[in-house]
Amino acid sequence: MNIFTLASRELRSLFLSPLAWSILAVVQFLYAYLFMGRLEGFLQIQARLSLMEKAPDVTELVIIPVFANIATILLLVIPLLTMRLISEERRSRSLSLLLSAPLSMSEIILGKYLGLLGFILCLLLLLLLTPLSLLGSGSLDFGLLFSAWLALLLLAAAFAAAGLFMSSLTQYPTLAAITSFGLLLLLWLFNMAANNVGDDGSTSVLAYLSLLTHYENLIRGVINSADILYYLLFITGFLVLSIRRLDGERLQA
Amino acid sequence: MSEYLLQATQLSRRFNHHTAVDNISFQVQRGQVMGFLGPNGAGKSTTMNMLSGNLAPSQGQITIAGYDLLDEPRLAKATLGYLAENPPLYRELTVYEYLQFCARINQIPRTKIASAMQMAMDRCGLHSVTHRLIGNLSKGYQQRVGIAQAIIHLPAVVILDEPTVGLDPIQIREIRSLIRELGQDHAVILSTHILPEVQATCDQVQIINQGKLVFRDSIQGLEHRLQHNSLYVAFHQPPALDALQDLAGVESCESLGNGQFRVHYKEATSPAEQLVARSVAQNWRLYELRPEQASLEDVFMDLTHNEVVESET
Numbered sequence: 001m002n003i004f005t006l007a008s009r010e011l012r013s014l015f016l017s018p019l020a021w022s023i024l025a026v027v028q029f030l031y032a033y034l035f036m037g038r039l040e041g042f043l044q045i046q047a048r049l050s051l052m053e054k055a056p057d058v059t060e061l062v063i064i065p066v067f068a069n070i071a072t073i074l075l076l077v078i079p080l081l082t083m084r085l086i087s088e089e090r091r092s093r094s095l096s097l098l099l100s101a102p103l104s105m106s107e108i109i110l111g112k113y114l115g116l117l118g119f120i121l122c123l124l125l126l127l128l129l130t131p132l133s134l135l136g137s138g139s140l141d142f143g144l145l146f147s148a149w150l151a152l153l154l155l156a157a158a159f160a161a162a163g164l165f166m167s168s169l170t171q172y173p174t175l176a177a178i179t180s181f182g183l184l185l186l187l188w189l190f191n192m193a194a195n196n197v198g199d200d201g202s203t204s205v206l207a208y209l210s211l212l213t214h215y216e217n218l219i220r221g222v223i224n225s226a227d228i229l230y231y232l233l234f235i236t237g238f239l240v241l242s243i244r245r246l247d248g249e250r251l252q253a
Numbered sequence: 254m255s256e257y258l259l260q261a262t263q264l265s266r267r268f269n270h271h272t273a274v275d276n277i278s279f280q281v282q283r284g285q286v287m288g289f290l291g292p293n294g295a296g297k298s299t300t301m302n303m304l305s306g307n308l309a310p311s312q313g314q315i316t317i318a319g320y321d322l323l324d325e326p327r328l329a330k331a332t333l334g335y336l337a338e339n340p341p342l343y344r345e346l347t348v349y350e351y352l353q354f355c356a357r358i359n360q361i362p363r364t365k366i367a368s369a370m371q372m373a374m375d376r377c378g379l380h381s382v383t384h385r386l387i388g389n390l391s392k393g394y395q396q397r398v399g400i401a402q403a404i405i406h407l408p409a410v411v412i413l414d415e416p417t418v419g420l421d422p423i424q425i426r427e428i429r430s431l432i433r434e435l436g437q438d439h440a441v442i443l444s445t446h447i448l449p450e451v452q453a454t455c456d457q458v459q460i461i462n463q464g465k466l467v468f469r470d471s472i473q474g475l476e477h478r479l480q481h482n483s484l485y486v487a488f489h490q491p492p493a494l495d496a497l498q499d500l501a502g503v504e505s506c507e508s509l510g511n512g513q514f515r516v517h518y519k520e521a522t523s524p525a526e527q528l529v530a531r532s533v534a535q536n537w538r539l540y541e542l543r544p545e546q547a548s549l550e551d552v553f554m555d556l557t558h559n560e561v562v563e564s565e566t
Binding site: 006094099104 | 302305306307308309326327328330331333334335337338339341342343344345346350354355357358359360402
């Protein structure tokens, strides 16, 4: 109940800021551009594909690669959304409103997180509309589409949790944005480092930690509970850290 | 249950090696407005932050309406309204949206939210700005929205940290009368460094300096302290200094130039009456006579040189 109140306030404030709208617009624009490019390429080879047995369809050749590109865009965009969550309240001193109200720290953090998640859901639901427009002239692999969309959602939710934590550390939104971007990029690149070292087993930890590894499984249509658990753990971990951080601020000597 | 709505017991707060608040205890009753005075950096805001649950005390206990703020924060905070030094506002919301949000997070039952908002807007005179964005309001209105936020759930204890800073004189008068009104059925703590504000609104006064409570008394007690045992007089035809010195009870006299004098006298032997009589008789043409009051700074200076007053619980 309280969480819901906080979340709807957060969502409302997001939609009252030009930042959220421009992010929606920019992502949608880039997405449309990427999508058109891929679709163009697909149409050129469509004739040859029709001769192949078990040829990859439009979902596999157009939607999935575009979704993979969107993941990179989300990596850039989500820190901009999360940066103000707590740092801005700290800077404008409105945090005391929440702290002196009968709310627990977990409610405050969860409320803010769910509010942002609501926005992310809007963003991702918009991304679903374009593939659906292809339904008029063909069929889609809905299982694959769902899996890829779920991958994007989990990835964005994980980005948001890390960004929220970074925002709880500072009172400067830009600082929160750049540090969360750095952190996310590092976690993303773990995968590359793991690939470079080779496959003697010693690098598997890094590869396992990478946000990308788990994402790649899901986007190929493999819904593995281990991957989903990884994201849930990632999110929970950063939310708990944020709660502790906010609580520690009250106590710290 | 005692009528003490707020009790602070041996409260201390340290930041690294610096002790901001050092072992202070006090209590506020229902129907009381307690003025909390102190120079800048004395520990006022730290104390307010502790009382409102924004900062955990290093030591000590805070009880609000019978609930311990640390053990039962939810119950304690539900009976607490707090306006910080900078009003905690969301500038992108309208007054209506903001107050609705405040009503909800303060756990007002859904059916009573509308009437609670009406009450808060009535009391703070916000009806003309209900649907305007908070960010576009003047400082005075923003302050009022801040106060409305603090009283919307009719808390037993209202804590206001410098509520009149940056307001114009008319707004200050309105806010002060609002505070007095609140004091009738809540316990109010008002932090300020403006002496007339305390005199206009408070029943009880306590002064904090360097983290310690140095003075605690009723407002009459403070006013007594402020009596300086000196008179300021001015004449159009000033007499010689000796003529004033000769009056009964006068300890010393100093000339301030231009026919103005300061007359110091012994406790409870004001020479005012004599002075007027003598002036008429000898045609000194007295045109101003007023008892002098110490400024708050004088009281601070005076108090900080004395021993720390132990609270008389």
